[in-house]
Amino acid sequence: xxSEDILIDVRNLSKRYEIYDKPPDRxxxxxxxxxxxLLNRFVTSLGLTGVKASSPYYREFRxxxxxxxxxxRGETMGIIGRNGSGKSTLLQIIAxxxxxxxxxxxxxxxxxxxxxxxxxxxxxxxxxxxVYLNGRILxxxxxxIDTKYQQIIEFADIGEFINQPVKxxxxxxxxxxxxxxxxxxxxxxxxxxxxxxxGDIFFRQKCYARLEQLRQSGxxxxxxxxxxxxxxxxxxxxxxLKNGHQMYLGPAIQAxxxxxxxxxxxxxxxxFDTINDTEDSVKSASINPEQWPAIECFRRVHTASEVSNxxxxxxxxxxxxxxxxxxxxxxxxxxxxxxxxFTLSHxxxxxxxxxxxxNERGINVHGKGSLEYFGMAPGKxxxxxxxxxxxxxxxxxxxxxxxxxxxxxxxxxxSYMNVSKMGHEEFFSRITRLxxxxxxxxxxxxxxxxxxxPALTHHGIADLPGSFDFRIDQK
Numbered sequence: 001x002x003s004e005d006i007l008i009d010v011r012n013l014s015k016r017y018e019i020y021d022k023p024p025d026r027x028x029x030x031x032x033x034x035x036x037x038l039l040n041r042f043v044t045s046l047g048l049t050g051v052k053a054s055s056p057y058y059r060e061f062r063x064x065x066x067x068x069x070x071x072x073r074g075e076t077m078g079i080i081g082r083n084g085s086g087k088s089t090l091l092q093i094i095a096x097x098x099x100x101x102x103x104x105x106x107x108x109x110x111x112x113x114x115x116x117x118x119x120x121x122x123x124x125x126x127x128x129x130x131v132y133l134n135g136r137i138l139x140x141x142x143x144x145i146d147t148k149y150q151q152i153i154e155f156a157d158i159g160e161f162i163n164q165p166v167k168x169x170x171x172x173x174x175x176x177x178x179x180x181x182x183x184x185x186x187x188x189x190x191x192x193x194x195x196x197x198x199g200d201i202f203f204r205q206k207c208y209a210r211l212e213q214l215r216q217s218g219x220x221x222x223x224x225x226x227x228x229x230x231x232x233x234x235x236x237x238x239x240x241l242k243n244g245h246q247m248y249l250g251p252a253i254q255a256x257x258x259x260x261x262x263x264x265x266x267x268x269x270x271x272f273d274t275i276n277d278t279e280d281s282v283k284s285a286s287i288n289p290e291q292w293p294a295i296e297c298f299r300r301v302h303t304a305s306e307v308s309n310x311x312x313x314x315x316x317x318x319x320x321x322x323x324x325x326x327x328x329x330x331x332x333x334x335x336x337x338x339x340x341x342f343t344l345s346h347x348x349x350x351x352x353x354x355x356x357x358x359n360e361r362g363i364n365v366h367g368k369g370s371l372e373y374f375g376m377a378p379g380k381x382x383x384x385x386x387x388x389x390x391x392x393x394x395x396x397x398x399x400x401x402x403x404x405x406x407x408x409x410x411x412x413x414x415s416y417m418n419v420s421k422m423g424h425e426e427f428f429s430r431i432t433r434l435x436x437x438x439x440x441x442x443x444x445x446x447x448x449x450x451x452x453x454p455a456l457t458h459h460g461i462a463d464l465p466g467s468f469d470f471r472i473d474q475k
Contacts, residue, residue, distance in 0.1 A: 006108070007189050007220040008071040008094060013103035015064040015089055015244075018056075025057035032057070063089045064244045066103070071189075076211075076221040078231035078252055080259050081241035087224045090241070091115055091193050094222070109188025110139060114178055123167035127158065127177050130166055134181045148184045155206070156180035176203060183210045190214055193224040208234065228256040233362040253405070253438040257307035260433050264309070291390060293318055293339055297326050301437060308435035311346035312408055315386075319404075319443060322392075328441070330395050332448045332457055340406045342387045342435065348410035350377050352431065353389045357402045365397060365461050369407075371419070379413035396463030399456070401444045407436035 020026045033056075064086045071077050079087050092098040094105055095113035121130045131152055135145040153162050156177045161169065166177070182190065190211065211234070215221055223235060231238050231252050238255035240248040240262070248258040298316035306314060317340035321327040330336055338355055354369015369391070370377060381387070387408065415422070415430045447455045457463055 005073040006070050006106075007073055008069075008108075008222070009106040010067055010069050010090075010094070011104050011106070013064055013067040013090070013093065013105060014062065014101050015086075015093065015098070016101040017061045017063060019059040019061050020057065021059075029057040062244055064093075064100075065246075067239075067241075067246050068103075069239055069246075069249055071220045071222065073188075073218045073220055074215055075237070076215055076223065076235045078235035078238035078255070079222060079224045079241065080226075080228070080231055080238055080255060081247075082263070084243075085241040086244040087241055088115070088193055089244075091191055091222065091224060095191055107189065110185065111189045111191065112138065112182040112185050112187035113191040113193075114175075114182045115191065115193045121166050121174070121178065124165055126164060127156075127162040127166055127169070128153075130177070131162075131181055134178075135185065138181075138185050138187075140185055152177075152180045152184050155183065155210070157203075172200065172203070179207055183207070183214065187214075187219060189220050189222070191222045194226070228259065229364065232256055232358075232364075251438070254307055257407075257433070257436045257438055261307065261309050264432050291324070292388065293320060293324060293326065298339070298341075299441070305439065306435055306437055309433065311348060311410075311432075312342050312344045312387075312434040314406065314408070314435055314437050315341050315343050317341070317406060317437070317440060319441065329444045329446065332399060332445055332455075333394065333396055333463075336393050336395055336443060338389075338391045338393065338404070338406070340389050340391075340440075342389075342408045344381060344383055344385045344387070344434075347380070347382050348432075348434065349381075349412040350379055350410060350416040351381060351387055352377075352409040352411060353387065353391075353407065355391060355393075355404055355406045357393070357397075357404050359398075359402055359461065360400055363461070365402070366393065368393075374419070377416070379416075395443075395445050396457065397445050398459070398461055399445055399447065401442055403442050404440050405436065405438050406440050408434045410434060 018029070020029070067086075067090060069077070079090065081087055089098065091113070092115060093100050094107070095111055095115060096107075097113075097115070122133060125133060128149075131149060132142070132145050135148075136142070140148075156162070156173075156179075158169075158173050158176055161173060162177075166174065169177070179192075192211075211221055223231070225231060235252040237250060238248075238252040239246065240255050240258050242262060247262065248255050295316075297318045297320075299318060300316055301314045317338070318326055319328060320337045320339065321330070322335045322337065324337070327336070340353070340355075342351075342353070352369060352371050354367070354371065356367040357365050359365050370389075389406075409431050411427075411431050415427065419427055448457060
């Protein structure tokens with residue numbers, strides 16, 4: 001792609017704030033340093049030693065440190081990180097509502113930015129008046145707003161409330177109208193900061209469908225959200241921030257895995273201490289060696305493609321049919337057998353391994369592993385251990401191609417045995433991710449090879465268990 005396709009070019013961007021403990025300190029900072037500077041010039045002109053300057057009256061806070069990235073026409077990028085990592089500051093600088101301390105942002109085209117709920121709205125104006133106000137702020141003429149007004153109110157779908165002051169709106173109505181305006185101004189760049197989180201599922205579906213239309217028309221989209229599944233499914237790339245620093249920039253699915261590793265770093269030592277104190281209280285099961293494919297069948301793992309905390313690494317994997325023959329193409333309903341193995345460089349507790357299948361639209365259609373099967377597993381493993389996994393999946397999916405990812409995590413034996421007594425969030429917070437292969441490979445699912453019955457078992461993403469019966473009442 002040519003440089004003409006670059007719509008956002010962020011170069012070594014930094015933002016620094018001066019934090020004052022007391023209002024008088026701000027006045028001192030304005031007066032005292034210039035006075036010392038003037039005094040120094042006078043003293044040195046007399047050939048005397050300069051006067052030592054006073055310490056600053058503020059504490060420095062750096063919200064962003066040397067951030068650089070490019071976003072091209074028709075691309076979608078996610079910006080992720082914990083609260084306080086600098087995401088909103090970065091978006092505000094790109095949108096033009098903040099100025100950077102150093103570095104620069106080059107923008108090509110019109111920007112539509114939904115940075116906070118109802119931003120740009122006058123609470124005393126009606127919804128209709130705010131549509132025109134917001135449109136004019138965004139650079140549209142009255143004629144352009146007139147031609148788009150009907151589309152905007154139909155998209156917002158707030159009925160007669162369009163003629164009521166927006167201060168009477170619910171949070172959901174606010175965001176519906178705000179997004180409707182931003183999505184219909186034919187912007188080259190669309191920036192959204194968590195604004196869609198307050199909408200209901202039907203509105204979010206409509207928003208993402210509209211964003212996809214804009215992307216296909218050539219718009220670039222920046223999305224900030226704490227929902228990692230949305231980043232994986234909607235974004236091509238993602239930028240991970242931590243305390244204002246750029247920690248990772250690359251494929252969205254890998255960025256989210258780095259985010260999860262970042263989240264667990266603070267508890268790694270506590271997890272290790274728990275593992276050291278844990279006995280082998282969970283019995284283990286083993287794979288029959290005859291079921292394990294020959295070593296030459298396995299694909300080797302490139303270090304660059306693996307996301308790891310350093311405690312373990314994936315050493316190989318292969319997909320086979322039910323007969324144990326390496327295979328990447330299956331008929332609908334057939335069983336794919338995934339073999340994958342890991343080597344530990346650090347002692348762990350109960351290993352948790354599994355895989356995820358994603359369709360061509362980036363939607364997770366299947367994610368399951370040893371935890372969900374809740375079978376036998378070792379309670380404690382030492383460094384140097386080799387872990388082999390065999391997972392069978394019935395491909396009762398719609399016809400198409402599916403990427404798969406594999407991963408390894410760990411949890412202490414006590415938590416594993418008491419999983420049914422914990423809520424999901426509590427249990428999930430005790431898991432430590434070890435290594436992950438976000439884009440291991442691709443398999444395809446095709447028509448069934450049958451002698452009777454339909455070649456297609458179902459419609460839609462998944463084949464859900466169920467039954468069907470007729471009852472005929474003829475007269």
